[in-house]
Structures are given as structure tokens and as C-alpha cells.
Amino acid sequence: MPTTLSLGFLMGLSPMELFAHGGPIMWPLLIVSFLAVTVVVERTIFLFREHSSREPEVVEKMLEYVETRDTERAVALGAKSSDYVARILVYALTHREHSLPNAFMRAANRELSRFQQGMAWLDTCITAAPLLGLLGTVTGMMATFGALGGGDISASTGAITGGVGEALIATMCGLAIAILGLFPYNVLNARIEVAKHDISDASNALEVIMKKANATCLDCPATNVSAPRA
Secondary structure, three states, rough: OOOOOOOOHHHHHOOOHHHHHOOOOOOHHHHHHHHHHHHHHHHHHHHHHHHHOOHHHHHHHHHHHHHHOHHHHHHHHHHOOOOHHHHHHHHHHHHHHHHHHHHHHHHHHHHHHHHOOOOHHHHHHHHHHHHHHHHHHHHHHHHHHHHHOOOOOOOHHHHHHHHHHHHHHHHHHHHHHHHHHHHHHHHHHHHHHHHHHHHHHHHHHHHHHHHHHHHHHHHHHHHHHOOOOO
């Protein structure tokens, strides 16, 4: 493996040659890129599975049962579903005697935590990659100026171009990792926002239906009392 790098031949290097000429900072960049790819693939598979298991019709049917005050039937129907909104409704309705809003919030937070797993790691990779590339730029330029301090510039040409090449490669790789990781990060966040919207919509629907059912129940005795006796 050559120890010097010609800047004119920089774009023609193979990936292994780029890695070798990028300096020691390429190892943490490799780890960051591997972690980012792992998170993106795992989150994509997870969101695809969750989207495939969605059953909006089951959620609507559960809400219809709740509106008719047939809560037990709604819980039984939701228990058979793999829809994450249905799971939240099942937990909330099961613990409705204690606190329906708190039960719904606890179940919703538990489901949303599943959606957000790994996103902090991906965010860290996107942030750290260009910083590591900048660090490689600094170390490469330090090597260049160290070679310039030797006095004989013509004899240090290989070391000078090698330091500049190391700086450019590290910067390029750091920016490439950050840019390529930013697109799936935003797409994954958009899918999480969709899940939050679905959960919020179910929460609002359940609240309205429960209030409507309770109001209807409270009106029944009043109607009976006001009705004339036979």
C-alpha cells in the first residue's frame, strides 16, 4: 500500500484505498456509518411491520362498542388485534375505573417509546460524522504543516500531499455519512409523527365518545322521572 497520495488521482481511488489514505479517523467514521445503517435498516423493518399490522376498522369498531357502552366487547375485540392503537385502547378501557386519561397516556407513551427507539443514536451519528470529518481535516493539515516544517519541500512532497489528501478524504466521508443519514432520519421521523397523530386522534375520539355515552346515561333517569305514571 503506498504511503503517499497524489491529489490528482484522489477521485480514482478504490474504497479500500480511500479508507487507507483517510488516516486513523476513518475507523470511528466506519463505526458511525455502520451504526447509522443498522439503525436505519432496523427502524425501517419495524415501521413496515407496524404499518402492515394496522387495523383501522378494528379501532373504529371498538369505538362503536364503547359508544353503546359495550366496553367488554370492545376490549375483547382489541385484544385479538396487533394494531398499536387497539392495544392502547385495550389498556385504557381495562383500567378505566381508576383513571381513563392516565391509563391511555401510559399506554400511548409505552407504544411511542417503541417507535422512537434508536432514533437518538441515528441523530447522534448524523451530528458526529461531520465533526469527525473535521477532526480528520485538522489532523491531516497538522501532518501537512509538519512536513512543511522540515525545510526541504521538494523532498517532503509526498508527505504534504498525503496530509492534504487525508484531510479531504476525512471531510468528504464525514459529510457523506451525515447527508445520507439525514434523508432516512427525516422519513422515519415523519412516520413517527403519523403514529402520534393516529394515537392523538384515537384519544380525542375516545374522550368524545365517553362523554357522549355518560351524558346519554345521565339523561335516562331524568326522562324516567319526568314521564307520567301509568
